[in-house]
Amino acid sequence: MxxxxxxxxxxxxxxxxxxxxxxxxxxxxxxxxxxxxxxxxxxxxxxxxxxxxxxxxxxxxxxxxxxxxxxxxxxxxxxxxxxxxxxxxxxxxxxxxxxxRRNKSDYSELLLENLLQKGLEGPALLNEFKEKMKSKPKLKVKNT
Missing domain, CATH: 2.30.110 (Pnp Oxidase; Chain A)
Known part of the structure; x- marks a missing residue:
């Protein structure tokens, strides 16, 4: 079906x-x-x-x-x-x-990776992550 x-x-x-x-x-x-x-x-x-x-x-x-x-x-x-x-x-x-695609393309994983690359950590990382999970900005996807 x-x-x-x-x-x-x-x-x-x-x-x-x-x-x-x-x-x-x-x-x-x-x-x-x-x-x-x-x-x-x-x-x-x-x-x-x-x-x-x-x-x-x-x-x-x-x-x-x-x-x-x-x-x-x-x-x-x-x-x-x-x-x-x-x-x-x-x-x-x-x-x-x-x-x-379930492998590298999970949005939350990509987002987290993206924020970590920007050097965010601790409470700033958590706040930015929560905010971006709500607003869902476009992310660059690495083809793996």
């Missing part, structure tokens, strides 16, 4: 850059198969067609950061490939297929 959720926001994370995908609409499905496969459809702006076409033609793996259902939810990171790209008059539909 598949479970579907609203895709609230989507970002493609590549090394030191990330591309925010402005969603006109989006859906994410947990296929709940033996391989724990997820499908994501992003209905987005036509201006991103060439960007996604390039990735699609190279059959490249990409990491996407998805926020599911509502803005307050912690972002989830998926290792994906684009399985289809459809062009409409003013929009495109990008279908990603992939798997949830």
């Amino acid at each position: 598949m479970k579907s959720f609203k895709l609230f926001s989507l970002e493609v994370v590549e090394d030191d850059t990330s591309v925010e995908v402005p969603l006109e609409d989006g859906l994410i499905l947990n296929k709940e198969d033996e391989r724990s496969t997820w499908l994501m459809e992003a209905y987005t702006d036509l201006s991103l067609y060439d960007y996604f076409k390039n990735i699609f033609e190279q059959k490249r793996d990409i990491i996407v950061e998805a926020v599911i259902t509502k803005k307050e939810n912690a972002p989830a990171f998926f290792q994906t490939k684009i399985s289809s790209l459809t062009k409409f008059e003013k929009h495109i539909s990008v279908l990603f297929e992939g798997h949830l």
Whole structure:
């Protein structure tokens, strides 16, 4: 049985850059198969067609950061490939297929690592960590 959720926001994370995908609409499905496969459809702006076409033609793996259902939810990171790209008059539909990344991509771990690198410790570290866990700023992801 598949479970579907609203895709609230989507970002493609590549090394030191990330591309925010402005969603006109989006859906994410947990296929709940033996391989724990997820499908994501992003209905987005036509201006991103060439960007996604390039990735699609190279059959490249990409990491996407998805926020599911509502803005307050912690972002989830998926290792994906684009399985289809459809062009409409003013929009495109990008279908990603992939798997949830649990290893280095846990948001709280990344955040903590980020704050420690800034030299924070003790009460200052704890306060900053609590604040950032609420505001969920974008973080650089190391591909491991």
